[in-house]
Amino acid sequence: MIQLKTEREIEIIARGGAIISDLFQEVESLIRPGVSTGELNKFADEFICSYEGAVPAFKGLYGFPGSVCTSVNEEVVHGIPSFRRGLNEGDIISIDVGVKMEGWFTDSARTFPVGEVDDATGQLLKVTEEALYLAMEAAVVGNHVGDIGAAVMARVDGTGYGIIRDLVGHGLGKELHEEPQVPNVGKAGQGPPLMDGMVLAIEPMLGASTDQIRTLDDRWTVISADRGRSAHFEHTVAVTQDGPRVLTGSVPEEYEVLQGPAVNRGVGGI
Numbered sequence: 001m002i003q004l005k006t007e008r009e010i011e012i013i014a015r016g017g018a019i020i021s022d023l024f025q026e027v028e029s030l031i032r033p034g035v036s037t038g039e040l041n042k043f044a045d046e047f048i049c050s051y052e053g054a055v056p057a058f059k060g061l062y063g064f065p066g067s068v069c070t071s072v073n074e075e076v077v078h079g080i081p082s083f084r085r086g087l088n089e090g091d092i093i094s095i096d097v098g099v100k101m102e103g104w105f106t107d108s109a110r111t112f113p114v115g116e117v118d119d120a121t122g123q124l125l126k127v128t129e130e131a132l133y134l135a136m137e138a139a140v141v142g143n144h145v146g147d148i149g150a151a152v153m154a155r156v157d158g159t160g161y162g163i164i165r166d167l168v169g170h171g172l173g174k175e176l177h178e179e180p181q182v183p184n185v186g187k188a189g190q191g192p193p194l195m196d197g198m199v200l201a202i203e204p205m206l207g208a209s210t211d212q213i214r215t216l217d218d219r220w221t222v223i224s225a226d227r228g229r230s231a232h233f234e235h236t237v238a239v240t241q242d243g244p245r246v247l248t249g250s251v252p253e254e255y256e257v258l259q260g261p262a263v264n265r266g267v268g269g270i
């Protein structure tokens, strides 16, 4: 069953989301050659725990050993942080963060370049991030879940990248994973209707050259089947009568639908 959230509940989720947004800004400066994924995990854990009422939501969830997921290069999701895993110039690292604030989950991920990356890698990151923004713009009352996946497909079409379809976005609230599932492929107008009060984690994952994945022997780390690089961008979004509200950070100005209510835009100095 799809659980709709009240405005008050969405505000709590947004408070968790603000912590993740701030965390990503802070952690970006730590991502450089030589740093280990274990150090990034430790920083994230301490950062989240410094906020009253907030805990790293992934820590111990389903038995996950880290506080955040750190997935390097061909790793798509669920990479386990380690002090023995150092980053190299030109790598990419996806950091997936969950915060539980007063019992409410928030979920967001970003793929960061480590130093300078090659153009092909830069393009993969750019397209995945744009696919997320376009998908979020489709998260409006009157649309359906299928419109979100259709928006991802429209951006990726013609690039040669693979949309990882075995992993999906999801509703979230009191649980990290709630209904509905939010696939990154779909047909406009199909799937459950989007309603005021739905809170969704929208999270396109793209493989540079494949849409196939497999899980390593550690039973967590998901990699692309051909070991090509992959990128992952995720925000938690509330579907509201006033449009999609991004709860885990801000979005570039050109995505007007995602800028929030007009009163907050400072238009015309009013």
Ligand code: MG
Pocket: 096, 097, 107, 108, 109, 234
């Ligand atoms: Mg996530």
Ligand code: MG
Pocket: 107, 169, 170, 201, 203, 234
């Ligand atoms: Mg998620």
